Amino acid sequence: AEYGGSANLCSRNMSTLHLYATKNYTFGTKATQAKEKVGTALERHQAQFAAQGMRRTVEAVLIVQDHKTPMVLLLQDGKDFRLPGGHLRPGESETEGLSRKLTKGLSPLPGTADAVPQQWAIGELLGVWWRPKFEAYQYPYLPAYCTKPKECRKLYVVNLPPRTKFAVAKSFKLVAVPLFELYDNAAQFGPIISAIPQMLSRFTMMYN
Amino acid sequence: AEYGGSANLCSRNMSTLHLYATKNYTFGTKATQAKEKVGTALERHQAQFAAQGMRRTVEAVLIVQDHKTPMVLLLQDGKDFRLPGGHLRPGESETEGLSRKLTKGLSPLPGTADAVPQQWAIGELLGVWWRPKFEAYQYPYLPAYCTKPKECRKLYVVNLPPRTKFAVAKSFKLVAVPLFELYDNAAQFGPIISAIPQMLSRFTMMYN
Numbered sequence: 437a438e439y440g441g442s443a444n445l446c447s448r449n450m451s452t453l454h455l456y457a458t459k460n461y462t463f464g465t466k467a468t469q470a471k472e473k474v475g476t477a478l479e480r481h482q483a484q485f486a487a488q489g490m491r492r493t494v495e496a497v498l499i500v501q502d503h504k505t506p507m508v509l510l511l512q513d514g515k516d517f518r519l520p521g522g523h524l525r526p527g528e529s530e531t532e533g534l535s536r537k538l539t540k541g542l543s544p545l546p547g548t549a550d551a552v553p554q555q556w557a558i559g560e561l562l563g564v565w566w567r568p569k570f571e572a573y574q575y576p577y578l579p580a581y582c583t584k585p586k587e588c589r590k591l592y593v594v595n596l597p598p599r600t601k602f603a604v605a606k607s608f609k610l611v612a613v614p615l616f617e618l619y620d621n622a623a624q625f626g627p628i629i630s631a632i633p634q635m636l637s638r639f640t641m642m643y644n
Numbered sequence: 645a646e647y648g649g650s651a652n653l654c655s656r657n658m659s660t661l662h663l664y665a666t667k668n669y670t671f672g673t674k675a676t677q678a679k680e681k682v683g684t685a686l687e688r689h690q691a692q693f694a695a696q697g698m699r700r701t702v703e704a705v706l707i708v709q710d711h712k713t714p715m716v717l718l719l720q721d722g723k724d725f726r727l728p729g730g731h732l733r734p735g736e737s738e739t740e741g742l743s744r745k746l747t748k749g750l751s752p753l754p755g756t757a758d759a760v761p762q763q764w765a766i767g768e769l770l771g772v773w774w775r776p777k778f779e780a781y782q783y784p785y786l787p788a789y790c791t792k793p794k795e796c797r798k799l800y801v802v803n804l805p806p807r808t809k810f811a812v813a814k815s816f817k818l819v820a821v822p823l824f825e826l827y828d829n830a831a832q833f834g835p836i837i838s839a840i841p842q843m844l845s846r847f848t849m850m851y852n
């Protein structure tokens with residue numbers, strides 16, 4: 437019997453992800469101007485909460501493959517890793533805001549030689565994390581005591597086209613990290629990114 | 645603004661789970677005859693693999709609530725915790741096999757005073773775990789080197805009715821464990837059960 441993929445074993449209730457080889461994508465940089473920031477991240481979050489209420493954050497899980505090993509695209513800044521995405525504006529929908537953030541963070545600048553028409557195919561919701569207090573701790577559930585969460589973070593699968601070009605700000609590196617490196621590795625990637633393998637496990641991966 | 649549930653914030657792509665209070669359920673025991681087992685668990689798995697190929701295991705995540713804290717039903721045997729469910733028979737479908745195992749493991753015996761008509765409402769797939777070798781290690785992905793996995797374990801949400809009766813073998817205790825106790829607690833619950841909060845985080849919980 438052939439068990440190479442899980443397609444024929446996982447007939448019921450399985451969503452499918454189509455993954456393309458890393459070599460189909462090009463990874464470049466672009467000139468960007470960093471927005472000037474006032475105060476600490478915590479102070480900015482507190483001021484924003486007072487004005488607009490709970491912060492809504494959306495992030496993308498973009499997956500490529502190398503020899504049938506799924507790999508997640510992460511923005512690396514020294515020892516820090518984060519998912520592409522960001523905070524929504526007041527009234528902005530999740531789809532709209534995540535698309536805006538992905539274009540800003542990952543797409544070559546319009547008008548340059550690398551410019552690509554970028555449509556982001558936002559797929560299934562993978563997980564939701566809540567920040568109950570103005571603290572680092574986030575949880576994959578809203579604690580019962582918490583009636584005013586400070587932030588809601590949602591992770592969506594975003595399906596990549598068979599080939600495209602990425603360009604990120606020079607302060608970052610866009611890296612493809614295999615699931616087996618993320619798994620059980622909260623020390624390096626934190627509790628959210630290290631749980632992506634579990635959140636993806638219900639999907640059938642199709643390797644193209 | 646009211647953030648108590650996440651319903652109005654999580655409009656896109658959210659599946660909903662209806663949870664009922666623990667007090668709606670009764671937890672009893674039943675007389676069962678343990679099947680006589682030959683050899684070690686590893687020897688049985690190896691013999692079964694030789695005869696039938698990869699072992700297929702299906703398990704249920706049954707959720708109740710107490711004061712809006714979601715709790716997962718686990719079978720406790722001393723310090724060991726496991727999800728209700730078990731191994732499928734050759735040719736048996738996942739739905740059929742999981743229903744058979746849940747009735748065998750959790751339902752009062754037919755013909756007794758506690759007997760209830762039990763229909764198991766098998767819901768969405770939460771996660772899939774693979775055992776590449778005849779060893780304890782299981783992973784939420786199929787490692788690329790592995791062409792003949794030894795076991796595939798699938799976790800499904802099973803939606804409970806508003807009230808019902810459970811009865812388990814006297815050697816077990818059926819316990820309801822809050823998500824916050826499972827979270828980040830692989831030491832007590834193992835890597836699979838402790839990841840249930842992350843796998844459930846994409847659902848909106850409705851407390852009834």
Ligand SMILES: [Zn+2]
Nearest residue numbers: 477493522523
């Ligand atoms: Zn931020």
Ligand SMILES: [Zn+2]
Nearest residue numbers: 582583584585
């Ligand atoms: Zn709160």
Ligand SMILES: [Zn+2]
Nearest residue numbers: 685701730731
């Ligand atoms: Zn077993």
Ligand SMILES: [Zn+2]
Nearest residue numbers: 790791792793
């Ligand atoms: Zn193998």
